[in-house]
Amino acid sequence: MNPIAAATEAVRPSARADSAVTPEPRLLVADRAAQLYSQLPVGLAASVAIIVVAVYALRYSSHGWVVYGWAGMALAITAARAGLWWGFQRSANTGQARRWMRRLAIGALANGTIWGVLASMFFGLTGEHEQLFILLVLAGVMVGGISMYAASWPMYALYGAPIALPFTYGLATHEEHLLQAVAVLVPMFYAVSVGVAYRLNQLFLSGFRSQHAYRKLNAEYTALNQRLAQQLEELSVARSQVEASGRKLALFVERSPIAVFELDPQGRALHVNPAAENIFGYGENELSGRVIAEYLFPPERRLEVAVRWKAMLHTRQPAMLLRQRTRRRDGNEIVCEWSLTPLVNSEGRVISVIAQGRDITQQLEAERLKQEFTSTLSHELRTPLTSVIGALQLVNSGVVGAPDAETLELTAIAERNGQRLLELINDLLDLEKIESGKLPVELQVMPLDELVREALVLNRTYGDRFKVCFEVTGELLPARVRVDRRRVLQVMTNLLSNAAKFSPEGAVVEVSMLDQGAQVRVGVHDRGPGIPASFHARIFSRFAQADMSLTRQKGGTGLGLAICKRLLELMGGRIGFSERADGGTTFWFELPKQA
Amino acid sequence: MPALPLSRICYVEDDEDIQRIVRLSLERIGKMSVDVIADPAEAIERMIAFKPDLVILDWMMPRVDGPTLCRKMRERPETRDLPVVFITAKASPRELDELRALGAAGTISKPFSPKDLPDQLRTIWNALPAQRA
Numbered sequence: 086m087n088p089i090a091a092a093t094e095a096v097r098p099s100a101r102a103d104s105a106v107t108p109e110p111r112l113l114v115a116d117r118a119a120q121l122y123s124q125l126p127v128g129l130a131a132s133v134a135i136i137v138v139a140v141y142a143l144r145y146s147s148h149g150w151v152v153y154g155w156a157g158m159a160l161a162i163t164a165a166r167a168g169l170w171w172g173f174q175r176s177a178n179t180g181q182a183r184r185w186m187r188r189l190a191i192g193a194l195a196n197g198t199i200w201g202v203l204a205s206m207f208f209g210l211t212g213e214h215e216q217l218f219i220l221l222v223l224a225g226v227m228v229g230g231i232s233m234y235a236a237s238w239p240m241y242a243l244y245g246a247p248i249a250l251p252f253t254y255g256l257a258t259h260e261e262h263l264l265q266a267v268a269v270l271v272p273m274f275y276a277v278s279v280g281v282a283y284r285l286n287q288l289f290l291s292g293f294r295s296q297h298a299y300r301k302l303n304a305e306y307t308a309l310n311q312r313l314a315q316q317l318e319e320l321s322v323a324r325s326q327v328e329a330s331g332r333k334l335a336l337f338v339e340r341s342p343i344a345v346f347e348l349d350p351q352g353r354a355l356h357v358n359p360a361a362e363n364i365f366g367y368g369e370n371e372l373s374g375r376v377i378a379e380y381l382f383p384p385e386r387r388l389e390v391a392v393r394w395k396a397m398l399h400t401r402q403p404a405m406l407l408r409q410r411t412r413r414r415d416g417n418e419i420v421c422e423w424s425l426t427p428l429v430n431s432e433g434r435v436i437s438v439i440a441q442g443r444d445i446t447q448q449l450e451a452e453r454l455k456q457e458f459t460s461t462l463s464h465e466l467r468t469p470l471t472s473v474i475g476a477l478q479l480v481n482s483g484v485v486g487a488p489d490a491e492t493l494e495l496t497a498i499a500e501r502n503g504q505r506l507l508e509l510i511n512d513l514l515d516l517e518k519i520e521s522g523k524l525p526v527e528l529q530v531m532p533l534d535e536l537v538r539e540a541l542v543l544n545r546t547y548g549d550r551f552k553v554c555f556e557v558t559g560e561l562l563p564a565r566v567r568v569d570r571r572r573v574l575q576v577m578t579n580l581l582s583n584a585a586k587f588s589p590e591g592a593v594v595e596v597s598m599l600d601q602g603a604q605v606r607v608g609v610h611d612r613g614p615g616i617p618a619s620f621h622a623r624i625f626s627r628f629a630q631a632d633m634s635l636t637r638q639k640g641g642t643g644l645g646l647a648i649c650k651r652l653l654e655l656m657g658g659r660i661g662f663s664e665r666a667d668g669g670t671t672f673w674f675e676l677p678k679q680a
Numbered sequence: 681m682p683a684l685p686l687s688r689i690c691y692v693e694d695d696e697d698i699q700r701i702v703r704l705s706l707e708r709i710g711k712m713s714v715d716v717i718a719d720p721a722e723a724i725e726r727m728i729a730f731k732p733d734l735v736i737l738d739w740m741m742p743r744v745d746g747p748t749l750c751r752k753m754r755e756r757p758e759t760r761d762l763p764v765v766f767i768t769a770k771a772s773p774r775e776l777d778e779l780r781a782l783g784a785a786g787t788i789s790k791p792f793s794p795k796d797l798p799d800q801l802r803t804i805w806n807a808l809p810a811q812r813a
Contacts, residue, residue: 464740467769471791472697479701479794484708507791 090564115182116293118173120236121189125170128233132163132196139203139222146215155206159199166192186237193234193244200226201247204255220267223252230473231278235285242279249275344421344442350398350435352376364421364444366414381411383418397425398435411442419446459517466510474503512644516627519651526569526655528677533605534561536570537596540577547582552590555581562598564605567674572652576660579645580609580672587613588669601675606657608673615670616662625650627662650676682733686718686805690732692717692749693767694741702736710798720744728758734785734805735759739768739775750782763808765801767792 111345140156169192173185204223208628227248234241249271256268338345346354356375358367372380378390386409397404404425411421414665421442427435477500479485481493488496518524541555548555566573584594592612599606616624627647650660665671689712693699699716706712715730717723720741727735735753737746744752746766753759763785768775779787786795786804 348702464769467790468695468698471769472701474791475698475701475705475794479704479708482709482795484704 111180113290113293114186116296117236117289118182118185118189120289120293121234121240122170122173122185124233125166127190128196129163129167129170131158131197131229132166132591135222135226136160136163136199139218142218143215146212151206155202158202162195162199166196186240190237190240190243190421193240194247197230197244197247201251204248205251216264223248226277227274231282231285233563235282236289238279238283238286241282241286243276245275307349325461336564344444346372346377346440346442348377348438348440350438352378352394352438355437359583361442364413364419365411365443382409383412386410394425397427401427401433401435403427404450408445419444420449421445432541455521459514463514467507470507470510472505474500474507477503510650515648516644516651519648519655524655526572528567528569528656530567531564531570532563532570533566533573533607533676534563534598536568536573537561537577537598540574540581541596544578544581544585547578547596548585551585551588553585553588553592553594555585555594555596557679558595558597558610560598562600562605564598564600565679566605566656567679568658568676569658572656576649576652576674577607577609579649580674583645583672584609584611584613589612589613603678604675606673606675608671610665610669610671612669615668624662681806682808682810684733684734685752686712686748686802688713688715688730688732689734689736689801690715690723690727691736692720692723692741692746693736693738694718694720695738698738702797705733705794705797706801709795710801712798720749723749724753724756724759726757727753727762732762734756734763734765736765736767736788736801739766747778750784754783763805765804 102511136156136159140152143152146152152568169188172188176185200223204219227245230241230244234244252561253268253271256264256271259265259268299360338358341358342360343362345356345358346361347356349355353374354372357372362368362374367380378387382390390409393404393407404423407419407425409423409425411419413419423443424441426441428437428439430436434654477496480488480496481500515524537557541557544555581594581596588594588611594612595608595610597610599608625646627644646660653660653674653676656676658674660672660674662670662672689706691699691702691706691714693716696718699718701716703716706714715726715732717726720743737749739746741749746768750764750766753762753764764782765786765788766779766784766812767776767788769790776787785808788800792800
């Protein structure tokens, strides 16, 4: 290994050293470089001083040019090293520390060479006193180098080698046997010095490591402190938020129209809100600490309530919407919809249960009345209509004798309007059923093209009445859809009859099917007058007809499209319309395809 | 399909106007013999006397309604096997279930067309198994 590389290699901490504790090698190198460079000026000053003293001491002992030539070289090297120091001071980049170490190692070698040359040059040339002077100078620079290069022992080795080598050689070849003996000792001094430098080097290294560990610890401590401070602040913000939301919550409970109880796991009331007092007629003082199920539920319901309560405590899951008849303090029975929400602590234990009860007595009564009303309306309106339409049909069919033409004309008007009234009632009842979720839909998977064909057959006569012809354009696709057959036919009938009503006599209403990927679309394309823009937004709402005079002229209740829209939604589909480029309107509906 | 065509019908209905319309429809258009019974209390005795092929009951009547009358018919051996058709103004799923439970042969929904009524009844009649006639 070349010595310069070794000098920089040695700076690297041993790979086997505890890598978790050892600071980053690059930082360590930077530290050592900084340490070595910081001592450089002292070394430079010492070098200059020694050179000056040496020149002064030796100026007469030999040829002047040799002394001054040596001094010139020595000063040049020293100046170059000073330049190195200057360069290092200006570079801020610690990432290049390794390169600066390499340069310093070269500097050390050159520095050593100055004294080496001094040693080799003067042995042959000078007298005994001068030799003693050089001997002492060399011993001095060798020992002085230890402290200078202690942060890197290879650097010291590089520095010492050019001094020790020629010096030993010079001594060994001297006539004086005492000096020959010193020649044996010099390499030993060198080895001992390198050894001392190595020990110092280790000390420096551990010092640097401690320093890094301390710095890291300090940084971590500071970060920890900052985090702690931040957490404290967050905690205090959170606390004020919790307090605020607690006050808000208390207010909600206080003002809620819903009865709210906080119960312990045994069902005893811990807290009761004013709504609960109003709904059940008991004061908070009467309910506090009591098992409220015993107060509120009739004896025959208590077992069921107890079972649900246990299940809720066991699963720790909220129990929603339990409908229970409850007896008020005054004996009146009401129906409440209850939800139970267990409050579970971090250990999974139920601390308390929030029971909320909504009085739905009036709502149930209203629903019952509405249903009864609808049912009665349906019956009471249809029964007389049966007689009216039936009687008129019998007259118009001529079963009871042929009436004269004018009478027949009038009875035909009466029958037609009777039918219209009937349609209106049916549509209204349908809509009411859909909106109250009571319309039964029997969904079955079936091919849509067959339903379209069936609808075309069923409505052909209706089309004939308006002298409009229904035709299929393109292919009818055998796409399978999950629908209620009757409801799809109802939608198709609606769209076809609308198209027939609004198309001019002799027109063709086209029916098409289109594959839309996950959906299949059925389109009914008419040749009508189109839909006024002002009407687009409410075409699918109740009693929607663009031109009321058309209602009288063509019939229809204005509920058809509203019903279609809701029916399609029940089957997962949707309805829409668009204007045809060459006049008329396309009404379409889409249904999801089944595999 | 029963061996004989449908010709004798008992119709229990409290509304006089509808009675008259149904009678006209079945007699004039359907060429059937009809016994219209206004009072459900005497219905079963009248049925036993008239020996109809098929009985039509109005679903909703004061005092005794159609389903109750149907259940009473099932208790008497003479009327137990008579096919029953209900006329009803509302067909909620619950009522349809009840109709099935009563073993009704069919239903006609109100309002019905008197022109088509005889044909509707014949369709129901022809769908009945042969041994019931």
